[in-house]
Amino acid sequence: MEEHDGGHSVMARTSMADDHGMTRRTVLAALGAFGVAAAGGLATAPGMAHAQALAQNESVEDALKRLFAGKPMKDGAAVIKLELPLIAENGAVVPVSVTVDSPMTPTSYVKHIYVVADKNRIPVVTRVTFAPEAGRAFMTCARSWSRATARCSR
Amino acid sequence: MSDIGKVRLRVPSSIKAGDVVQVRALVIHPMERIERDTQGKIIQKNYNYINKVIVTYLNKTVATFDTTQNVAENPFFSFTFKATDPGQLKVQFLDTTGGRYEGTADIKFS
Numbered sequence: 001m002e003e004h005d006g007g008h009s010v011m012a013r014t015s016m017a018d019d020h021g022m023t024r025r026t027v028l029a030a031l032g033a034f035g036v037a038a039a040g041g042l043a044t045a046p047g048m049a050h051a052q053a054l055a056q057n058e059s060v061e062d063a064l065k066r067l068f069a070g071k072p073m074k075d076g077a078a079v080i081k082l083e084l085p086l087i088a089e090n091g092a093v094v095p096v097s098v099t100v101d102s103p104m105t106p107t108s109y110v111k112h113i114y115v116v117a118d119k120n121r122i123p124v125v126t127r128v129t130f131a132p133e134a135g136r137a138f139m140t141c142a143r144s145w146s147r148a149t150a151r152c153s154r
Numbered sequence: 155m156s157d158i159g160k161v162r163l164r165v166p167s168s169i170k171a172g173d174v175v176q177v178r179a180l181v182i183h184p185m186e187r188i189e190r191d192t193q194g195k196i197i198q199k200n201y202n203y204i205n206k207v208i209v210t211y212l213n214k215t216v217a218t219f220d221t222t223q224n225v226a227e228n229p230f231f232s233f234t235f236k237a238t239d240p241g242q243l244k245v246q247f248l249d250t251t252g253g254r255y256e257g258t259a260d261i262k263f264s
């Protein structure tokens with residue numbers, strides 16, 4: 001089978017000031033395994049069952065351990081671009097976009113992008129699964145930060 | 155809330171064969187957030203929110219979003235796909251109450 005890099009994961013970090021400007025929050029976009037050969041149980045799990053498993057009340061460490069099962073985590077600052085506004089006009093709708101600088105060929109492509117917010121009750125916000133036909137590993141989703149803020153102030 | 159499930163897709167006006175095209179998809183949906191009782195405990199119920207977005211192009215799944223309750227009300231998503239042939243791009247939104255909303259766009263080359 002085609003070569004892959006053994007299912008490494010890379011991640012990028014950035015932070016932003018929240019609505020009250022009091023704390024900074026770290027957002028973490030962790031990128032799933034490269035390559036089709038790295039297909040683990042994640043991609044094959046039935047959608048519904050997995051969607052429920054995806055949203056769990058747990059710590060970030062536990063979430064990462066669960067999602068990546070102890071795969072070595074590399075610094076992805078060079079390949080992952082995480083974009084979000086420095087100050088959001090409306091905390092309820094904050095666009096987060098992630099671009100991964102990686103070829104998207106049938107033998108080597110970005111399979112998943114995970115967006116994880118570490119101050120969240122449920123840290124895993126979104127998981128995107130790609131096919132090579134996507135052309136580029138890119139996603140945006142509008143994410144509510146005010147809810148996370150409410151959580152932190154408690 | 156009669157607008158629930160209205161889907162809008164935004165594709166660039168001119169697409170050439172082989173382009174990697176960026177698309178924006180928006181759906182009108184309340185995306186119910188967590189509610190708490192007076193003691194601050196989370197009320198357990200089936201919250202209505204979108205937990206899956208499926209993007210298909212030429213009947214092939216290009217990208218799938220698994221979303222949790224943290225995604226904003228009336229969410230928008232963007233993604234790319236490689237325009238190889240003219241055909242239909244379809245985005246389906248599935249919510250936790252069994253709702254299924256979809257939007258389509260015809261991809262033509264100019």
